[in-house]
Amino acid sequence: MNLVTFTAAGAQFWGVGARGGVIALSPGFPQWKTLRDVIAAQAIPQVLDAAAGRDVTHAEGSFTYEIPVPDPEKIICVGVNFPDRNAEYKDGQEAPANMSLFPRFARSFTGAGQPLIRPPESRQLDYEGEIAIVIGKGGRRILEAEALGHIAGLTLCNEGTIRDWVRHAKFNVTQGKNWDTSGSIGPWLVPFTDPAQIMDVELTTRVNGEVRQHDRTGRMLFPVARQIAYISTFTTLVPGDIIVTGTPTGAGARFDPPIWLKPGDVIEVEVPGIGILRNGVADE
Known part of the structure; x- marks a missing residue:
């Protein structure tokens, strides 16, 4: 069973996905307001046990998905993490010794099935399909050999980007990465x-059915365990934190001419064993 956060009739719930819909579990566990609280309490096995044998409480079509952990303390994204992505920059430089990182805010993401929003300030809305990990056990200076034991679950991310805004300053990309509702996370959290x-799985991104990105996590320049170890060197990771682990080559900016997302497009990010994250596009 996979964990979900969803909204129905104006109220937010968490629970599990099931055939035909979802099972709301949060009313039975008022001590845990969100899945972040469940994760922090190390209570995922308990809530999954509580779902066994339960009927669907909200049928498909009666709810909307939210990002699985709606209130993470931090979301940290890893950039340029596949060999072909490094080559895209055409700067003659070898892959760096350390990973590139930038923050995103939870408000910049929406849930599965909801549109990515193209703002009036730019038409350069782009896609980046990625796997995201959610931290289950916090820590500082986590050893790489022990890092995977700190993962609570896996989900998918379309790390939507406003391309011209990542170049508004000399050294940072934060502006282009944090437009409200420009990306998505979901549809659920798969317990790890x-x-x-995570070690060597396929990652595929499609736009309107056409494969645009395809690679394997085994080719990452900085594997997930190293990401956790490196990031936890300078900041304490806490339960519910999200690390977005990097995208393969093939984003719209890399075409000649670039192919930007527009209203009516449908983007799908797929990883076997995790699922498919599907979103449309709409103008603000």
Whole structure:
């Protein structure tokens, strides 16, 4: 079973996905307001047990997905994490010794099935399909050999970007990465139980059915365990934190001419064992 956060009739719930809809569990656990609280309490096995044998409480079409952890303390994204992505920059430089990082705010993401929003200030809305990990056990200076044990679950991310705004300053990309509702996370959180779930799996992004990005996590320049170890060197990771682990080559900016997202487009990010994150596009 996979964990979900969703809204129905103006109220937010968390629970699990099921055939035909979702099962709301949050009313039975008032001590845990969001899935971040469930994760912090190390209570994922408890809530999954509580869902066993339960009927769907909200049928498909009666709810909207939210990002699985709606209130993370921080979201940290890893840039240029596949060999072909480094080559895209055409600067003659080898892959760096350390990873590039930038923050995103929870408000910049929406849930599965909801449109990415193209703002009036720019038409350069782009896609980046990625896997996101959610921290389950916090820590500082986490050893790489122990890092995977700190993961609570896996989800998918379309790390939507306003391309011309990532170049508004000399050294940072924060502006282009944090437009409200420009990206998405979801549709659910898959509990992490086996390193094989992340070590060498296929990652595919499609736009209107056309494959634009395709690679394997085994080719990451900085594997997930190293990401956790490196990031936790300078900041304490806490339960519910999200690390967005990097996108393959093939974003719209890399075409000649670039192919930007527009209203009516449908973007799908897919990883076997995690699922499909599907979103449309709308103008603000």
